Amino acid sequence: MTEPRMIEISPVTRVEGHGKVTIHLDADNQVDEARLHIVEFRGFERFIRGRLMWEVPVIVQRLCGICPVSHHIAAAKAMDMIAGVDRLTPTAEKMRRLMHYGQVMQSHVLHFFHLAAPDLLFGFGAPAEKRNIFEVIREKPELGKRAVLMRKYGQEIIEATAGKKIHGTGAIPGGINANLSIEKRDHFLSTIDEMITWAQDALKLARDYTLEHEDLVAGFGSFPSNYLSIVREDDGALDLYHGNLRALNSSGDEIFDQIPYTRYHELIVEDVRSWSYMKFPFITELGPDAGWYRVGPLARMNTASFIDTPLANAAHRDLRAFSDGKPNHSTLANHWARMIEVLHCVEKIRELLNDPDLQGTDLVTRGDRREEGIGVIEAPRGNLIHHYRVDENDQVTYCNLIVSTTHNNEGMNRAVKDVAVKHLSGQEQITEGMLNHVEVAIRAYDPCLSCATHALGQMPLQVELFGADGSMLDSKTQSS
Amino acid sequence: MSPDQKNEAGFTFTIDGVEVTARAGQTILEAADEAGIYIPRLCDHEGLRHQGSCRVCTVKAGGRSVAACTQPAEAGQTVENETAHLTKMRRDLVEMLFHEGNHLCPICEASGNCELQAMAYRLDMTDATRFPYLEPCRAVDATHPDIALDTNRCISCGRCIRASQDVDGKGVFGYVGRGIHRRVAVNGDNLADTDAEVTDHAISSEVCPVGCIIRKRVGFATPIGERKFDKGLIGHEIEEKRK
Numbered sequence: 001m002t003e004p005r006m007i008e009i010s011p012v013t014r015v016e017g018h019g020k021v022t023i024h025l026d027a028d029n030q031v032d033e034a035r036l037h038i039v040e041f042r043g044f045e046r047f048i049r050g051r052l053m054w055e056v057p058v059i060v061q062r063l064c065g066i067c068p069v070s071h072h073i074a075a076a077k078a079m080d081m082i083a084g085v086d087r088l089t090p091t092a093e094k095m096r097r098l099m100h101y102g103q104v105m106q107s108h109v110l111h112f113f114h115l116a117a118p119d120l121l122f123g124f125g126a127p128a129e130k131r132n133i134f135e136v137i138r139e140k141p142e143l144g145k146r147a148v149l150m151r152k153y154g155q156e157i158i159e160a161t162a163g164k165k166i167h168g169t170g171a172i173p174g175g176i177n178a179n180l181s182i183e184k185r186d187h188f189l190s191t192i193d194e195m196i197t198w199a200q201d202a203l204k205l206a207r208d209y210t211l212e213h214e215d216l217v218a219g220f221g222s223f224p225s226n227y228l229s230i231v232r233e234d235d236g237a238l239d240l241y242h243g244n245l246r247a248l249n250s251s252g253d254e255i256f257d258q259i260p261y262t263r264y265h266e267l268i269v270e271d272v273r274s275w276s277y278m279k280f281p282f283i284t285e286l287g288p289d290a291g292w293y294r295v296g297p298l299a300r301m302n303t304a305s306f307i308d309t310p311l312a313n314a315a316h317r318d319l320r321a322f323s324d325g326k327p328n329h330s331t332l333a334n335h336w337a338r339m340i341e342v343l344h345c346v347e348k349i350r351e352l353l354n355d356p357d358l359q360g361t362d363l364v365t366r367g368d369r370r371e372e373g374i375g376v377i378e379a380p381r382g383n384l385i386h387h388y389r390v391d392e393n394d395q396v397t398y399c400n401l402i403v404s405t406t407h408n409n410e411g412m413n414r415a416v417k418d419v420a421v422k423h424l425s426g427q428e429q430i431t432e433g434m435l436n437h438v439e440v441a442i443r444a445y446d447p448c449l450s451c452a453t454h455a456l457g458q459m460p461l462q463v464e465l466f467g468a469d470g471s472m473l474d475s476k477t478q479s480s
Numbered sequence: 481m482s483p484d485q486k487n488e489a490g491f492t493f494t495i496d497g498v499e500v501t502a503r504a505g506q507t508i509l510e511a512a513d514e515a516g517i518y519i520p521r522l523c524d525h526e527g528l529r530h531q532g533s534c535r536v537c538t539v540k541a542g543g544r545s546v547a548a549c550t551q552p553a554e555a556g557q558t559v560e561n562e563t564a565h566l567t568k569m570r571r572d573l574v575e576m577l578f579h580e581g582n583h584l585c586p587i588c589e590a591s592g593n594c595e596l597q598a599m600a601y602r603l604d605m606t607d608a609t610r611f612p613y614l615e616p617c618r619a620v621d622a623t624h625p626d627i628a629l630d631t632n633r634c635i636s637c638g639r640c641i642r643a644s645q646d647v648d649g650k651g652v653f654g655y656v657g658r659g660i661h662r663r664v665a666v667n668g669d670n671l672a673d674t675d676a677e678v679t680d681h682a683i684s685s686e687v688c689p690v691g692c693i694i695r696k697r698v699g700f701a702t703p704i705g706e707r708k709f710d711k712g713l714i715g716h717e718i719e720e721k722r723k
Contacts, residue, residue, distance in 0.1 A: 050620055052628055054699040059587045163704025167586060170703065178703035364701075393622035394696055 003027065007424075009435050012036070012442055019447070021438055023420050029427060034420035036412050036442060038278040045399045053079055053390045054173050060386070060401070061167055066110065068167050069103035069158055070379035071401075073241070074386040076171035077375025081262075082390050083173040084367025091360030092175035095161050097241050098352045099170060100377065102157025104240055105345040107380035108297070108338045109154065111446045112202065113147030116335060119440050120209050125433030143205075146198050150342075153188075153195055157349060160184045175364035185353050192350045196311070199346045203315055203339040210336045211322075219422065221331035221415030221441040224250030226283060226293035228407065229303045229383055230261060230376055236305035238316075238344065240378040246303050247283060247293060252326045255283060261376035264385055270402065280409050281402060292410035295382025296445060297337035302327040309351070312344035331415050331444045338446070341380075379404050381446050405447040415441040491555035495519075495539075496562055502553040509537055509548040512561070516722030518715030519561055520570055520599060522577075522689055523637035524549035529646060531638055534577075536570050536599065571603040579611040582632040583690070589699030590691030592707030596635055597690075598714035623672035627683055628694040634664050635690055644682035652676040664692075 004027055010020035024032040044063055051059060057075040061068035073096055080088065088096070118131040121140065137144030155165040160180060162168025170176055210217050230243035236258075245267065247255040256267060271280040271288050282291035293299075301320065307313040319328065319336060328337075352358060375386045382404030389398035405412075419441040423434050490503035495517050502511035507530060512519050523534035532550035539548045540560035548559075560566065577583075577596060585591045621629040636655075641664065644652040652674045656665040668674045676683060683693055704710065 052620065052622060052694070052696070052699070054697055055587060055589060058589075058700060062587065168704060169700040172700050173697070177701050178706075394628070395620065395622050 004032075007430060007435070009438060012439055019442075021416055021442070023424060023438070025424070029425065031417070031420045031425045034413075034417040034438070035275065036409075036416050038276050041277055045401055048388075048396050048399045051396050053082055053388075053394045053396060056388065056396060057171050057173075058167075058169055063401075063403075065166055067103055067107045067380050069099055069162065070377060070384050071386070072162065072168070072171055073100055074375040074377045074379070074384050075388075076173065077242075077377065078373035078386045078388050079173035079375070080175075081373035081375070082370050082388065084369050085174040085365045086367070087365070088175055089360065089362040089365055090357040091179055092363055092365070093241075094352055094355060094357050095176040095179060096171055098180070098349065098358065099158055099161035100241050101345040101348045101352070102154045102161065104154075104380045105342055105349070106151045106154025106158070107446075108342045108345075109147060109150045109202075111380070111443075112206065112335060112338055112342075113143070113151075115446070116440075116443055117143075117147075119436070119443070120335070124437050124440050125431070128432055128436070131436070146202070150195065150198055150202075153191065154345075157188065160188070172364065174366055177363065179360055179363065180358040182359065185358065188349070189353050192346070192353065195346045196343070196350065199339070199343040200311065203336075203343050206336045206339040207315075207318070210330075210333055213332075217330045217332040220437075221418045221444065222329050223414055223418060224327075224329050225411055225414075226250065226255060226286070226291070227299040227302045227327055228283075228293045228295050229300045229378055231258075231304055232308075233258065236303075238300055238304035238307045238312075238341075240341075240345075242377070245376075248303055248327060250327060250329065252302070255286070261385070262374045264374065264376065264402075265387070265400075268402070270406075276409070278409050279402075279406055281407055282410075293407065294411040295404050295407040296334060297341050297380075297382075298328060298330075298334045299382060300378060301337045301340065307340075307344055309344050309347035311347055312340050315340040315343060331411075331441055334444045334446070381405060382407055405445070408445050408447065412442055412445050412447060415444070491553075493553055493555060493557035493559060495559045500553075506553050507549055508539060508541065508546075508551050508553045508557075508559055511553045512548065513718050514721075516719055517561065518718040519548045520602065520715065521549055522574075522595060522599060522635065523639065525639050525643075525687065525689075527647070528639060528642045528687075531642065534573070534635070534637055536573050538566065538569060540566065567603060570599075571605050574599050574603055574605055575609045576611060577635045578605075579609045579613050581614075581616060581634065581690075588633065588691040589694065590633075590688075592704065592710055593685065593702075594691060594709075595689035595714060598709040601709070602713045602715065621666070621671050622696075623670040624674075624676060624696075625672075626678040626696050627671055627676055628696055629666070629671055630692055630694060631664065633690045634692040636663055637689055638664065639687050639689065640664065640682045640693060643684075643687045644676075644680065647681040650675055650680065650682075652680070652682060 005025050007023040008020055012019045012021060019036055019038045021036055023034045026032045044060055048056060048059060056079055057072045060075045061072040063071050114133045117136050121136060122130050159165045162170035226247055226249050228247040231246045232239035232243045244258040245261050246257045249255055259267060267284055268281050269284050271282060273280060282288045283293060301316060307316045319340060372389050377384050384404055385402040387400040388396055391397050416438055419438050423437045424430060490501055492499050492501050495512055500511050500515040509519050509521065519537050519539060521537040523531050524537060530549045532547035535547060537548040538545050541551060541557055585597050591597060616632050618631045641653045644650045651667050653664055654667050655662055657663055666674050678695055681687060683695065
């Protein structure tokens with residue numbers, strides 16, 4: 001018997017942003033509670049108010065340095081709607097898609113090779129000093145080189161379409177501000193076949209890992225849940241840039257399907273809890289207990305009917321076959337799904353580079369102004385919702401952002417608890433390697449904690465004072 | 481040519497040891513421009529009357545500090561422009577302009593076209609300002625259908641005031657306040673209350689050196705790489721005359 005104790009993993013490493021995990025152990029060393037806390041605070045939803053509508057895609061992308069393009073494009077789509085534009089010119093839409101595929105490619109590569117690979121290659125319990133990208137490069141130089149060059153390729157696609165590798169200005173309300181020159185197109189085409197090959201190799205690596213560690217994967221933060229994403233209109237194909245909302249339950253049955261994303265607020269409610277700056281969304285009709293859901297690469301593999309590029313589609317069928325066509329619930333299978341999406345993105349980039357529309361000169365469409373705009377995309381980490389209202393003076397009066405990491409909040413917390421119970425309960429000695437297992441579960445969602453803490457307003461705050469004997473002496477609550 | 485020798489073209493003086501020819505009535509800055517020597521400036525603008533208020537164009541003429549945009553050139557004068565002392569003083573002035581306003585270059589639509597930003601690059605203002613930020617909190621005036629004002633970015637150069645009065649024949653802008661509180665404001669309750677039009681010279685993107693006067697719905701339409709100062713340091717067009 002020991003005293004009850006709390007273990008804190010702070011900060012959680014190899015994720016974007018700042019968070020911590022607290023694990024409460026009882027007197028028998030059994031895990032009583034385990035939570036992922038988001039301890040940073042951003043405030044974008046509040047301070048964007050009063051800014052001018054065309055500034056929004058440039059300002060809100062500063063939420064993130066890893067996938068700013070996602071926020072840039074989601075905000076631009078919302079501003080298209082406010083500018084009264086329902087359909088972009090072919091050049092504008094294809095340039096934005098190219099930007100987005102470059103973004104998803106580089107972000108997924110960053111996550112898989114730089115953040116997750118050290119765990120997968122060296123083991124979750126490997127010494128901490130070994131679990132980093134430099135060791136990956138030292139021990140697997142060819143793999144390390146590909147990681148750097150694939151990410152570079154995606155970043156250069158972003159630079160060519162947005163003007164800068166990070167925080168560009170390409171997407172503007174109603175369109176895009178530049179097309180793709182022939183010189184740049186030819187530059188990218190010169191190595192696209194190599195990128196396809198490398199993406200296939202990376203996919204094989206992720207797939208083999210999942211299958212070779214089937215028992216570990218099956219029992220590591222795996223639990224049934226609902227899944228949500230946008231899918232392509234009409235045929236339900238994977239579409240990272242545009243589509244309608246689809247949600248499936250853990251058996252793969254439809255909760256809702258092909259609902260225009262402009263109705264997201266009828267379908268989803270955001271819940272607030274006292275111990276985190278991050279909200280907890282759930283599907284309205286199912287309620288907070290049963291309505292939580294997961295988003296992201298694996299969720300998209302579960303929701304998409306098929307993929308419209310041949311190599312990724314074959315890989316999608318392969319992944320689905322392992323769960324008999326039903327949703328795959330394995331948290332660690334996200335890596336496999338992520339690499340299928342990298343292959344899809346590279347195939348899409350090749351398709352677009354061969355499309356002469358990218359050299360078109362009709363870049364911007366105008367329309368009749370509206371007061372409200374909603375833009376939704378599938379960002380690398382999952383579904384991303386941007387919602388704004390703008391007054392007659394072009395100033396923002398309302399902003400609501402639901403980012404992928406927020407969608408996954410409940411899922412990540414459950415994964416944390418699941419792994420903590422399985423790997424820490426009953427242990428006399430808690431090692432750093434054991435604690436890394438908890439971080440591995442969080443990392444599999446590739447969370448972006450910076451993006452997820454954008455809200456500003458009165459948060460419910462609870463302060464509790466405990467005496468030495470563990471009894472609560474006082475409690476103060478500031479409600480929202 | 482001896483310093484006091486004058487021909488039909490005018491007279492000569494030197495800037496940093498380089499002989500410059502000037503005509504009677506020209507300022508040091510005008511003569512320098514024609515000779516392909518760039519003297520940094522912010523409140524001065526071609527086509528507008530000189531004001532000499534920002535002091536970024538300060539040079540040493542005959543050992544005295546003067547504003548090159550208002551000081552007449554004189555025959556035989558010895559002018560110092562690019563000295564370590566003057567560059568530091570100019571950088572300090574620009575730094576103070578940054579700390580007085582909210583100059584958030586990463587999200588400002590003037591970025592790449594902004595003379596303040598370009599001047600900071602030219603003067604090698606690579607560190608964060610040493611002065612405390614004043615962080616003004618002035619509401620954006622977006623009441624006009626085609627123009628918006630974000631005076632948190634205003635550097636009080638007064639170029640819009642002179643352009644409106646002298647070129648447009650209006651009086652849309654004027655100074656209000658005294659001392660540290662002096663700033664540019666509109667002559668009315670807000671911009672919609674004035675006779676400002678988007679076609680006014682005062683509203684044109686070349687007059688406002690920063691992102692204060694904004695023509696609505698055109699922000700970020702110019703891609704990165706094609707903006708004014710993506711192609712070279714501020715003043716490079718003037719310096720290229722000498723090459």
